[in-house]
Amino acid sequence: MSLKAKIKAGALSLGFADCGFSNVVPAPGIEQYQGWLARGQHAAMAYLADERAVTARSDPRVLLPSCRTVISLITAYPPPSSESPRAKPNELSVTGRIAAFALLPDYHGVIKERLVELAKIINELAGYEVESYACVDSAPILEGGYAQQAGLGWIGRNSLLFHPKHGSWTNLSELLVNLELEPDLPFEEEGCGACQICVLACPTNAIQPDRSIDARRCLSYLTIENRNEIPPEFRRAMGARIFGCDTCQSVCPVNKKAETAALVPAIEESPDLAESFRLTEGEFKQTYRRTPVWRAKYSGFRRNVANAMGNSGRQNFVPILEAALKTESDTIVADSIDWALSKLTGNL
Ligand code: SF4
Numbered sequence: 001m002s003l004k005a006k007i008k009a010g011a012l013s014l015g016f017a018d019c020g021f022s023n024v025v026p027a028p029g030i031e032q033y034q035g036w037l038a039r040g041q042h043a044a045m046a047y048l049a050d051e052r053a054v055t056a057r058s059d060p061r062v063l064l065p066s067c068r069t070v071i072s073l074i075t076a077y078p079p080p081s082s083e084s085p086r087a088k089p090n091e092l093s094v095t096g097r098i099a100a101f102a103l104l105p106d107y108h109g110v111i112k113e114r115l116v117e118l119a120k121i122i123n124e125l126a127g128y129e130v131e132s133y134a135c136v137d138s139a140p141i142l143e144g145g146y147a148q149q150a151g152l153g154w155i156g157r158n159s160l161l162f163h164p165k166h167g168s169w170t171n172l173s174e175l176l177v178n179l180e181l182e183p184d185l186p187f188e189e190e191g192c193g194a195c196q197i198c199v200l201a202c203p204t205n206a207i208q209p210d211r212s213i214d215a216r217r218c219l220s221y222l223t224i225e226n227r228n229e230i231p232p233e234f235r236r237a238m239g240a241r242i243f244g245c246d247t248c249q250s251v252c253p254v255n256k257k258a259e260t261a262a263l264v265p266a267i268e269e270s271p272d273l274a275e276s277f278r279l280t281e282g283e284f285k286q287t288y289r290r291t292p293v294w295r296a297k298y299s300g301f302r303r304n305v306a307n308a309m310g311n312s313g314r315q316n317f318v319p320i321l322e323a324a325l326k327t328e329s330d331t332i333v334a335d336s337i338d339w340a341l342s343k344l345t346g347n348l
C-alpha cells in the first residue's frame with residue numbers, strides 16, 4: 001500500500017468520510033473568490049477580505065511555509081429530519097427551525113481533534129515529525145476548490161461541495177503537510193447538469209450565476225454571522241428559521257439520494273418559539289454553548305426568534321412580545337420584536 005493510501009485509510013479510520021490530495025498552488029477558485037469580495041458579497045464579514053486572509057487563500061504556504069500537499073477531508077452530518085423544502089415564509093408555526101449542521105456538538109472541536117490524530121498517524125507512517133497545519137472552516141483556505149481539485153466532488157450551483165456519495169451534508173477540513181504526495185485527479189464531472197432547483201427555491205435569490213452566494217441576501221449569513229438587524233426585506237422570507245437555512249440543500253435531488261450519517265443531535269431541531277424567547281442569557285448558554293448556535297450570540301438568537309414569532313401568525317405571541325418590548329434593552333432585539341408585533345397585528 002502506498003503512503004497516500006495508508007494516510008487515506010488512517011483518515012477513514014478516524015471517522016472522516018473521504019479524503020483526497022492536491023498540489024498547493026495554484027489555489028483553485030481564487031479568481032472567483034476575489035471577484036466575490038470585489039462585489040461586496042461577503043457582507044460585513046470584513047475578516048474574509050483582510051490582506052493576510054486573501055493572501056493565504058491565494059497560497060496556503062502563508063499558513064504553513066513548508067507546505068507541499070493539501071489533504072482535503074470531508075465529515076458527513078445528518079440532513080434535517082423534516083424540513084418542508086418549499087416552506088412558505090408565512091406558514092403557521094409555534095416552533096423555530098435550526099439548520100442541520102448546527103444540531104451536533106460544534107464541529108470545529110470535533111474535527112480539529114481528528115486532524116491532530118491524523119497528523120500523528122502521518123508522523124508514524126513517515127517515521128519522523130511531519131510539519132502540518134490543521135484547517136477547520138474558519139482558516140483562510142479555499143476549501144471547496146481544494147476538495148474538487150482532490151477529486152472529492154463538484155461545486156454545486158449553491159456554492160457547496162457535493163460529494164457523489166454524501167451530497168453536501170458535509171463539513172470540509174484540510175491538513176496541510178510538508179510531504180510531497182502525488183495529487184489525485186480533479187473531479188471533472190458536472191454534477192448539477194441543467195438543474196436549477198436550488199436557485200429557484202432560495203427564498204431570497206441569494207444564489208448567483210457564478211455559483212457563489214451573495215451573503216447580503218443569504219438567510220444563513222443573516223441569521224448567524226450578521227450582528228445587526230435583519231434587513232426588513234428579508235424578514236418574511238426567514239419564516240421559522242432561527243439559525244441558518246437548509247433550503248438549497250434540502251431541495252437538491254443529489255442530496256435526496258445521499259448516504260447520510262447517523263449521529264445523535266445534541267439539541268432540538270425545532271425548538272418551541274415561546275420557550276426559546278424566554279431563555280435567559282444563562283439558559284441560552286447552557287443549551288447552546290457547545291453547538292454552532294452559540295455563534296449567533298444571545299442577541300442574534302433572540303432577534304431571530306422574535307422574527308420567527310412574527311412570521312408564525314400566532315396571536316398568542318402578541319402579549320409575550322408586548323411585555324418583552326417594554327423592558328428590552330438590546331436595540332437590535334427590540335427592533336425585531338417591534339417588527340414581529342406589527343406583523344402579528346396586521347400593521348405591515
Ligand atoms: S442557505 Fe438559504 S438563503 Fe442561503 S443560498 Fe441557500 S437557500 Fe438561499
Ligand code: SF4
Nearest residue numbers: 156157192195198252
Ligand atoms: S439543486 Fe440542482 S443545481 Fe442545485 S446543487 Fe443540487 S443538483 Fe446542483
